[in-house]
Amino acid sequence: LIALGIETSCDDTCAAIVTSDRQILSEVLRTQHHLHEPMGGIVPKLAHHAHMRNLPSVVQEAIQSAGLGERGIQAIDVIAVTRGPGLAHCLGVGLNAAKTLAAALNKPLIGVHHMEAHALTARLTTRDPDLPTQDASSSESSVPIGSDPYPSFPFLTLLVSGGHTMLLVAHSVDRYTTLATTLDDSIGEAFDKTARELDIPWLPGRAGGPGASLEEFAKGSTDPERYLNRLPIPLSLRSGKSEMKFSFAGLKSAVTRIVNQEKAGSPIGEMDENKRQDLAAGFQNCAVTHLCQKVEQALVDCHEQGMDISSLVISGGVGRNATLRSRMDEICSRFEHGGAIATDKMSSKEKKKLKRGSSLNATAASKETTTRAARPVRVICPPPKLCTDNAVMIAWTGLERYQQGLTDPYDIDIVPKWPLDMLGTGIVPE
Numbered sequence: 001l002i003a004l005g006i007e008t009s010c011d012d013t014c015a016a017i018v019t020s021d022r023q024i025l026s027e028v029l030r031t032q033h034h035l036h037e038p039m040g041g042i043v044p045k046l047a048h049h050a051h052m053r054n055l056p057s058v059v060q061e062a063i064q065s066a067g068l069g070e071r072g073i074q075a076i077d078v079i080a081v082t083r084g085p086g087l088a089h090c091l092g093v094g095l096n097a098a099k100t101l102a103a104a105l106n107k108p109l110i111g112v113h114h115m116e117a118h119a120l121t122a123r124l125t126t127r128d129p130d131l132p133t134q135d136a137s138s139s140e141s142s143v144p145i146g147s148d149p150y151p152s153f154p155f156l157t158l159l160v161s162g163g164h165t166m167l168l169v170a171h172s173v174d175r176y177t178t179l180a181t182t183l184d185d186s187i188g189e190a191f192d193k194t195a196r197e198l199d200i201p202w203l204p205g206r207a208g209g210p211g212a213s214l215e216e217f218a219k220g221s222t223d224p225e226r227y228l229n230r231l232p233i234p235l236s237l238r239s240g241k242s243e244m245k246f247s248f249a250g251l252k253s254a255v256t257r258i259v260n261q262e263k264a265g266s267p268i269g270e271m272d273e274n275k276r277q278d279l280a281a282g283f284q285n286c287a288v289t290h291l292c293q294k295v296e297q298a299l300v301d302c303h304e305q306g307m308d309i310s311s312l313v314i315s316g317g318v319g320r321n322a323t324l325r326s327r328m329d330e331i332c333s334r335f336e337h338g339g340a341i342a343t344d345k346m347s348s349k350e351k352k353k354l355k356r357g358s359s360l361n362a363t364a365a366s367k368e369t370t371t372r373a374a375r376p377v378r379v380i381c382p383p384p385k386l387c388t389d390n391a392v393m394i395a396w397t398g399l400e401r402y403q404q405g406l407t408d409p410y411d412i413d414i415v416p417k418w419p420l421d422m423l424g425t426g427i428v429p430e
């Protein structure tokens with residue numbers, strides 16, 4: 001099966017063609033950054049007009065560069081488009097184009113939830129690490145054609161970007177539960193504001209933005225624990241169980257307070273570079289610990305509810321942070337999935353250990369009821385360019401939904417505000 005995907009929910013005009021055996025035949029992205037950057041943020045009206053100008057040629061290029069052969073556009077089986085959430089007028093441009101194309105070609109239409117697409121991207125790009133390698137030349141990351149999409153459901157998704165801080169469970173195509181969102185700033189904003197507060201040099205246009213510069217700057221820290229007792233870990237464990245919410249405003253204010261105190265105590269009114277590096281490292285450590293605590297809690301909660309979580313998918317710009325990735329690896333490797341474990345035969349001490357996420361070592365493994373071996377919960381990070389907005393994920397989600405029989409009529413409307421948990425309920429907000 002071949003799908004055309006269209007994405008216009010925000011400030012990038014994107015089209016892509018993807019196959020159900022997980023090949024990306026083409027992907028075209030026209031960014032509008034140059035239009036919005038001088039305005040200090042995304043201007044919906046400018047974005048709307050740019051999408052109207054750019055979408056036809058973006059779609060044309062995606063089709064022409066996909067190598068569809070003689071049949072050309074007729075080779076496309078499914079037309080998928082972002083229906084929401086996003087900027088209303090921008091969504092309208094993509095949806096109208098997709099509906100018209102689908103109707104004219106008499107092809108099925110799939111209106112995609114943008115966040116479902118972010119969550120499912122990993123299933124397009126990840127190779128099941130337990131599959132035998134096909135031949136010596138095939139690289140670790142190449143996805144064998146015909147293999148089942150990986151990760152298998154259910155899995156956790158942590159979306160950490162400039163616009164989102166979300167932890168959710170993907171139960172299946174069309175069914176998600178949001179476990180935590182942020183009460184205030186997103187984690188990306190927290191990194192950006194802190195980088196500014198610490199005067200960290202940032203070259204505009206450099207990949208990763210201020211957050212990546214902060215990560216680099218923090219590597220120079222010689223005493224990363226210098227400020228640890230003055231930096232809070234947000235919403236930290238209370239009575240043994242942490243609240244399932246994120247918050248970064250308090251941590252950011254603590255950084256500001258320390259900077260002001262240091263400046264006031266300095267004869268030249270400046271905070272020297274060593275101290276700034278230490279504070280950057282301290283901030284990064286607390287922000288990452290905050291995320292880790294919630295992920296660990298989620299793994300424990302899911303396990304208690306009998307959910308066999310296979311992996312943690314991390315996406316969004318902040319997912320490039322190496323400290324975040326290695327700390328998540330460490331946590332997830334302490335959890336296992338896939339092996340049926342007779343928890344009823346465990347001692348209460350072992351159950352407690354399991355709840356805390358400690359490794360299920362020999363004792364627990366010896367009590368398995370089946371021969372299926374348990375595997376560690378894996379951390380998966382899709383390639384960075386597919387973690388930001390793109391049409392590849394929309395086309396792929398269109399295929400996943402089509403294969404479940406989830407098509408939409410040609411008269412569907414945009415859904416600018418659309419909680420992900422509403423998918424699968426049959427209810428779409430007005």
Ligand code: ATP
Binds near residue numbers: 188208211
């Ligand atoms: P969204 O797509 O959710 O609307 P966005 O376009 O701002 O938001 P991304 O491009 O996914 O999101 O991420 C950008 C954010 O990621 C910025 O805040 C940037 O500072 C941060 N970031 C990028 N690399 C790193 C890193 N290595 N460490 C920490 N933060 C990082």
Ligand code: FE
Binds near residue numbers: 114118388389
């Ligand atoms: Fe997005």
